[in-house]
Amino acid sequence: MATSTIILKTEALRKTFKVGFWGRQVTALEGLDLEVRQGEVFGFLGPNGAGKTTTLKILMGLIYPTSGQAWLFGKPIGDRDSKARLGFLPESPYFYDYLTGAEFLRFYGDLFGLSVSVVNRRIGELLELVGMTHARDLQLRKFSKGMLQRIGIAQALINDPELVVLDEPMSGLDPIGRKEIRDLILRLKEEGKTIFFSSHILHDAEMLCDRVSILVKGRLVAMGRVSDLIGADSTHSIEVLVEGLGSDGLAQVKPLTEKVTVTGDRALLILKGQQSVNEVLERIRTAKAKLISLTPHNSSLEDLFIRQVREQRGEE
Amino acid sequence: MIARILSISLNSFRENLREKLLYNLLIFALLMIGSSILLSRITIGDYHRLILDIGLASINLFGVLIAIFVGIGLVSKEIDRKTIYTIVSKPIPRYAFLLGKYFGLVITLLANTAVMVLGLLVVLYVMDVPITGLFFQSIGLIFLELMVITAVALLFSTFTSSTLSAIFTLGIYVIGHMSGDLKELAKKLDEISQAIINVVYYVLPNLERFNLKGHVIHGLDFGASDMALTISYGLTYAGLLLLLAGIIFQRRDFQ
Numbered sequence: 001m002a003t004s005t006i007i008l009k010t011e012a013l014r015k016t017f018k019v020g021f022w023g024r025q026v027t028a029l030e031g032l033d034l035e036v037r038q039g040e041v042f043g044f045l046g047p048n049g050a051g052k053t054t055t056l057k058i059l060m061g062l063i064y065p066t067s068g069q070a071w072l073f074g075k076p077i078g079d080r081d082s083k084a085r086l087g088f089l090p091e092s093p094y095f096y097d098y099l100t101g102a103e104f105l106r107f108y109g110d111l112f113g114l115s116v117s118v119v120n121r122r123i124g125e126l127l128e129l130v131g132m133t134h135a136r137d138l139q140l141r142k143f144s145k146g147m148l149q150r151i152g153i154a155q156a157l158i159n160d161p162e163l164v165v166l167d168e169p170m171s172g173l174d175p176i177g178r179k180e181i182r183d184l185i186l187r188l189k190e191e192g193k194t195i196f197f198s199s200h201i202l203h204d205a206e207m208l209c210d211r212v213s214i215l216v217k218g219r220l221v222a223m224g225r226v227s228d229l230i231g232a233d234s235t236h237s238i239e240v241l242v243e244g245l246g247s248d249g250l251a252q253v254k255p256l257t258e259k260v261t262v263t264g265d266r267a268l269l270i271l272k273g274q275q276s277v278n279e280v281l282e283r284i285r286t287a288k289a290k291l292i293s294l295t296p297h298n299s300s301l302e303d304l305f306i307r308q309v310r311e312q313r314g315e316e
Numbered sequence: 317m318i319a320r321i322l323s324i325s326l327n328s329f330r331e332n333l334r335e336k337l338l339y340n341l342l343i344f345a346l347l348m349i350g351s352s353i354l355l356s357r358i359t360i361g362d363y364h365r366l367i368l369d370i371g372l373a374s375i376n377l378f379g380v381l382i383a384i385f386v387g388i389g390l391v392s393k394e395i396d397r398k399t400i401y402t403i404v405s406k407p408i409p410r411y412a413f414l415l416g417k418y419f420g421l422v423i424t425l426l427a428n429t430a431v432m433v434l435g436l437l438v439v440l441y442v443m444d445v446p447i448t449g450l451f452f453q454s455i456g457l458i459f460l461e462l463m464v465i466t467a468v469a470l471l472f473s474t475f476t477s478s479t480l481s482a483i484f485t486l487g488i489y490v491i492g493h494m495s496g497d498l499k500e501l502a503k504k505l506d507e508i509s510q511a512i513i514n515v516v517y518y519v520l521p522n523l524e525r526f527n528l529k530g531h532v533i534h535g536l537d538f539g540a541s542d543m544a545l546t547i548s549y550g551l552t553y554a555g556l557l558l559l560l561a562g563i564i565f566q567r568r569d570f571q
Contacts, residue, residue: 017571060405063569083407090401096327098334110323111406155402 006074007163007194008036008059013068015054015218028054030218031068036196038162041189043205044198046215047309052198053091055215056167060088072163084112087156089149091167091198097141101132101151104140105158112159119158126154130184146177153184164188166197170204182208206301214305216312222304230304238271241292242284249287256280266292320408321416328420329427332386341385342428345378346435353439364445365533371436372454372529375429379462380489382428383421387469388481390417391565400570411562418470418558425462429455453538454528460550461526465489467557468521474565491516492523521553 013032016025029051036042046052057063059070061078072082095104102123109119127133130150135143143151149169156164169185170178178201185195185208199205205212206226213223222229237258243266245253250267254260256279259270271277274296284291332338352370356363391414394400403413433455440447468488472481491498495517502513525546531538 057401057570060401062401062404063571064567080407080409083405086405088402088405090398095399095402096331098331099327107323107327108402108406111320111403111408113320113407152402 004040005038006035007038008034008070008072008196010034010055010059010070011068013055013058013070014066015051015058015063016066028218029058029065032215032218032220034213034220034223036163036194038194039189039192040210041185041195041208042197043209043212044196044215045200045202045205045212045305046198047200050215051218052215053167054218056088056165056198059165060086084159085162087159087161087164089152089156089164089166089169092172095140095148095152095155097143098139100137100139101127101135102137104151105154108155108158114159122158122160126157129157129187130154131180146173146180149173149177149181153181157188161193163194163196166195168199169197170199170201178204202302202305212301214308216309219312221308221312226301230301237296238274238277239293239295240269240271240277240280240284241294242267242269243290243292245284245287245289249283249289252283252287253280256283317408317412321412321419324403324408324413324416325418325420325423328390328417329423332421332424335386337385338382338424338428341378341382342431345374345432348374348378349432349435349439353443356443363443367439367443367445368451368533369529371439372458372532375432375436375455376458376461376527376529378432379425379429379458380465383425383462383465384469384482384485384489386424387421387466388473388478388485390421390470391473392476392478392481395570404570410566414470414474414562414565415558418466421466421470422463425459425466429459429462448532448535450528450532450535450538453543454532457526457528457543457546457550460547461523464521464523464526464550464554464557467554467561471557471561471564474561475568488520489523492521493527495520495522496524522549525549 010032013029013034014027015029016027018024019026032051032055034044034055044052044055054063058065059072059077061083070077072079073085075082096107099107105123105126106119109122114122123136127136130153132147132150132154135147135151140148140151149172153166153169156166166185169181173181182204185197188195209226211223211225212229214221242249245267250260250262253269256271256276257269258272261268261270269280271280277294281291281294349371352367355370356366359366391400394403394417400413404410437447439445440451465485465488469481469485472484476484498513499517502510502517505513528538530536
């Protein structure tokens, strides 16, 4: 992984804005260094107002950095060839609401200069991918928020990009919508795409990301693999819910658990740490019991996040 | 690149076609053109002039209103609604977006002007008013004026809000039609005022140049070289405005 190509890189990226009548300077980004490698899902985390959207806007060429540099595909940002290999979904996007789903995608296909046949094929594929075939001829103003988010992702994928940049793709969605977006991101990863997304929903990030970075008040406070960041021993406990384990099976797994709660045919096993998970699963399999769920209880990314945010804010 | 600009134009045109404002203005324009029939009934003497005067003035006025009130929203609305985020991140230069929006409105204006002209032609035909080549020359220059006004509105809309753009553009439209008078006025003033007014005169568009109503009504000829000069003036002016708008647009941040 470490040797793979760096697709997105920023160096000492800084952005200040002038606000108000007197042009008071406000720093949105303070020397950001980032590296995103090919094929990874990278979570760009931080509380609201940390500078996530500012960073994405700089990378997309919507605003110019005050100082510092950024590269996409090894070329300075704004390069048109790199933009052709990129897909972008802005935060809570508003689109041309008088267009139908298909017209909307066609418009963006045209902006990439794709041929009619390619666009037609992509429209079909993408509506299928995001589960919106029913909305092909429906005007966007009749879309729900979840539908807009999905057509927005379809829009970002029209050119079959190598790098997909998503700004808060899960915000404002219900749990089903969030799961769909998660599945979609994993599917894109399987296709070999690099995904860079910002989020303040840590649970989603933890499930999806190869690496994350945490941005607080325009400064990067942590970057790395989720497991490295939160430490190996961070898993407090693991809950395993099984069905039909039987008394024999139960006796088999019991020594490996911290606590067992039996309710009817189901048993809830609480494991301490990660060491015994495989062994327990193996024994459940041997007992031909049905695994209902496995939930690691380590909101550690959240812990880390909150700790970092507090530290950073405490400095002020 | 032209295909991409065109696709932004057509998208913009489609968007404009959905503006209710557009149809309201168009209906008003047609009503006014039609009302010249009534007015001509109660006019003693030459009603031809009256119909032509009201007709051409209506086409001009409503065209300008459309150019301003649609034009000011061209870019600022895209920024407000953040639709621009998805466009600027695509592999098209910013100026192409601007040109696309501009020509989208020009196409809209062309369609509107065509409807209004058709309405006027019907009135002229019904009222037996002779239709001359000069009439079409006059329409052509009205359209050119609309292209200039649209460029003014677009320029303002690249760096200020819709409301301010509307005020500024209306201001330029009014002053642009009075700049000849301004120059006359300057002759009666002291040197400093004269210098200032001269700068205003040369910087602002001289929109009266596009006004051939007098020629049409009084049957005065407007030669090919005059026509060519006026057209090049209009196109150059609009082109410079677009260039300036492009430079401003290229440098700005989209917050």
